[in-house]
Amino acid sequence: MARSDEEQLIQSLSADLAPVRRLPPPAYRALVWLAAVCVIAVGLAAGTDVAATVRRITAAPDLSLAVAGSALTAVLAAIAAFQLAVPDRRWTWALLPLPAAALWIGASGAGCLRSWLVPDTSVPSPGETEACLIFIFGLSVPLSILLLAMLRRGFSLQPKLAAAVAGLAAAAAAATLLNFVHPFDAAATDLAVHAIAVGGVILANELFGGRILAAKNSAKNSSSAT
Amino acid sequence: MAAAQAGDRASYALLLRDCILLVKTIAGRQGVPADRIDDVVQETLLTVHRARHTYDPHRSFTAWLTTIAQRRSIDALRSHWRRRKSEIDASLALEHHADPGPGPSDRIEARGRAAALGRAIATLPAGQREAVEQLALGEQTLAEAAASTGRSVGALKVNLHRALKTLRARLAGEG
Numbered sequence: 001m002a003r004s005d006e007e008q009l010i011q012s013l014s015a016d017l018a019p020v021r022r023l024p025p026p027a028y029r030a031l032v033w034l035a036a037v038c039v040i041a042v043g044l045a046a047g048t049d050v051a052a053t054v055r056r057i058t059a060a061p062d063l064s065l066a067v068a069g070s071a072l073t074a075v076l077a078a079i080a081a082f083q084l085a086v087p088d089r090r091w092t093w094a095l096l097p098l099p100a101a102a103l104w105i106g107a108s109g110a111g112c113l114r115s116w117l118v119p120d121t122s123v124p125s126p127g128e129t130e131a132c133l134i135f136i137f138g139l140s141v142p143l144s145i146l147l148l149a150m151l152r153r154g155f156s157l158q159p160k161l162a163a164a165v166a167g168l169a170a171a172a173a174a175a176t177l178l179n180f181v182h183p184f185d186a187a188a189t190d191l192a193v194h195a196i197a198v199g200g201v202i203l204a205n206e207l208f209g210g211r212i213l214a215a216k217n218s219a220k221n222s223s224s225a226t
Numbered sequence: 227m228a229a230a231q232a233g234d235r236a237s238y239a240l241l242l243r244d245c246i247l248l249v250k251t252i253a254g255r256q257g258v259p260a261d262r263i264d265d266v267v268q269e270t271l272l273t274v275h276r277a278r279h280t281y282d283p284h285r286s287f288t289a290w291l292t293t294i295a296q297r298r299s300i301d302a303l304r305s306h307w308r309r310r311k312s313e314i315d316a317s318l319a320l321e322h323h324a325d326p327g328p329g330p331s332d333r334i335e336a337r338g339r340a341a342a343l344g345r346a347i348a349t350l351p352a353g354q355r356e357a358v359e360q361l362a363l364g365e366q367t368l369a370e371a372a373a374s375t376g377r378s379v380g381a382l383k384v385n386l387h388r389a390l391k392t393l394r395a396r397l398a399g400e401g
Contacts, residue, residue, distance in 0.1 A: 006268075009268060009272075011239070013242060013271060014238050015235070017230065017233060017275075020231050020278055021279060022231060022279055023279050025282070087280055087294050087297075088285070089293075154280055155279075157294065
């Protein structure tokens with residue numbers, strides 16, 4: 001681009017300039033999304049025996065840790081996804097939810113061990129495991145759509161990574177909310193199904209969400225180039 | 227940049243002009259070839275424009291711009307490598323590639339064919355020869371040929387048709 005071309009582009013961009021509404025801080029935007037998750041949680045709690053759910057979770061330390069891990073993963077992954085929707089944030093933000101995810105997976109694994117060693121643990125049947133899979137997928141879809149719609153307001157230079165982290169946030173939130181309707185102790189099959197559901201949601205988000213965010217960026221670039 | 231977010235065009239143009247040198251330096255440092263640096267500048271300025279609402283005035287503008295320029299440099303490098311991968315360095319093939327233009331033997335052959343055609347035209351009856359010379363070789367229109375020879379358009383058409391038929395038969399017999 002010769003100097004005259006640079007000047008022409010600058011003139012064209014300056015002429016196209018309109019005042020913009022500044023993007024709110026990523027943590028604030030994450031809070032808005034988490035508030036939507038909380039609304040769903042309240043709706044689910046209204047239809048279930050919350051006291052029984054709390055008793056069941058607090059009775060087993062591994063289950064409490066697993067729930068805390070999945071909830072924390074959802075919060076941290078949402079913050080990371082919104083950070084990654086801002087151009088000057090590094091990819092290392094994607095690592096933020098990983099310790100919480102490790103706690104979630106580790107505690108769930110310990111729960112599996114307990115269900116083998118301790119008698120009278122309540123493990124789900126194959127049909128109930130399938131229902132878990134449907135619940136996680138079913139709830140992850142609207143949560144992912146809402147999250148991606150909010151991420152589109154930003155401008156991610158790493159759209160695939162941002163979308164994958166958003167998928168982790170949605171799946172972790174769905175897995176946390178599953179506890180309201182999932183009166184079982186962890187079992188190996190159950191854990192495997194949860195892992196498949198979460199992995200599937202992350203992959204689908206990376207594939208489709210990444211494309212949506214990337215297409216939006218390139219559409220923005222081409223529209224301003226013309 | 228905060229002024230640009232509020233819609234101040236003059237400040238914005240000034241800012242973009244100031245960005246160019248930094249973007250070029252970053253692109254050079256990232257290893258972008260010299261002929262692709264202008265593309266990086268263009269892409270970075272476009273991204274700055276479209277992502278300007280994401281800039282937080284409490285943070286460093288240089289850091290914000292640097293990340294965008296680095297990313298666009300990586301994109302330019304990737305596209306450069308992809309292009310180089312699809313191109314084949316075949317200097318040897320170029321040396322051995324036959325020239326599709328006419329060679330010395332083609333020219334001799336063409337000269338021979340022209341001489342044979344000239345001889346065949348010379349043996350045609352006067353009316354037919356005249357039609358060929360005026361219409362085919364002289365590239366005249368039927369009206370022009372009719373005016374210059376004093377023959378009717380219909381007669382010229384018939385003579386040309388007969389002449390071509392005769393020439394085709396004679397040249398085929400020679401070949």
